[in-house]
Amino acid sequence: MKKTLVLKVNPKKPDEKKIRKAAEIIVKGGLVAFPTETVYGLGADALNPKAILALFKAKKRPLDNPPIIHVSNLKEVYRLVMEVSSKAKKLMEKFWPGPLTLIFNRSKVVPDVTVAGLETIAIRMPKHNVALTLIRESGCPIAAPSANTAGKPSPTTAQHVLEDLEGLIDVVLDAGPTRIGVESTVLDLTVDPPLILRPGGVVLEKLREILDDVELHPVAIAEKELWVKKARSPGLRHKHYAPNAEVIVVEGDISAIVRKVKVILKDYREKGSKVGVLATDETSDCYVADVVKSLGSRKNLKVVAKNLFKLLREFDKEDVDVIVAEGVPLRGLGLAVMNRLRKASGYKIIKAEA
């Protein structure tokens, strides 16, 4: 057990001394959790195999699921990859820094363990002062999966990081809650047309404005667990985002959802289960349950995305047996939200008929 140091930093004007201290720890092979615009990441020197192994161990992450490599300038990308296509250049220019991760064919500079033995590498430039300063001060690309125990909801505050990783990592840079709340979009550029492996902070509609053609991997928005012989994104195969309680997602139009959720609630309460509802502002008054939480207004999917992981973690504290979650529309950030919710439910999805 080590002592995890919590360093508070102002996201607008980060204290360089504190970040330098964290950077020194990265350089020595240590583990530093830091905020990005999406979720908190757990950082290690991407070029140091020992540090990467420690990273996997702290997160209890399977070794076949590589982390995203975070850079602070474009020069780093050219070092880490075989080739930067014109499409990649366009995307980096438009969306970086920002919540878009690009998959390239990797160069030999990258240790095998960092990419889980793959010939490809996932890279992004985060849009957060603290993250960018940390990478710059470390002088190396930083491998950073989300800073949660594997399988748990991703952390959107330093407190969430500590819940999972206190005593297992060296430092948490605490700059308050993250702005977006769901992870980056993962876009595979090693195939044509480019393929979205994970919907996230840069929405499909925005990618379509830049790319003539872009596809959504069926697994990225699967309604049931698809068996993928060689899933392109190893993370797609693993259990994800799951709170302790069982999660059920109810999808359909809103009045049908409310009716269906009420029936499910009655069933579970009759069985004596402690039940939570993940509702929205428009519907939260409709339910009788042990705990009802609202993600925010259905009209504002940005707020819904921002609250999602936080509320899933809150339900764990309430010790509910089951969480009945309302589905939201599959547009904009709703696509990322539904991807997370469906996975969190282990694909226990109920279609509410109108």
Ligand code: TXA
């Ligand atoms: O917003 C984010 O992306 C956050 C913050 C910290 O930057 N990071 C994050 O990392 O969500 P992680 O490791 O939890 O998720 C990375 C995803 C996983 O699903 C992984 O399988 C996939 O990216 N991935 C990584 N390398 C890949 C590769 N070479 N090919 C395909 N998928 C890859």
Ligand code: MG
């Ligand atoms: Mg993750």
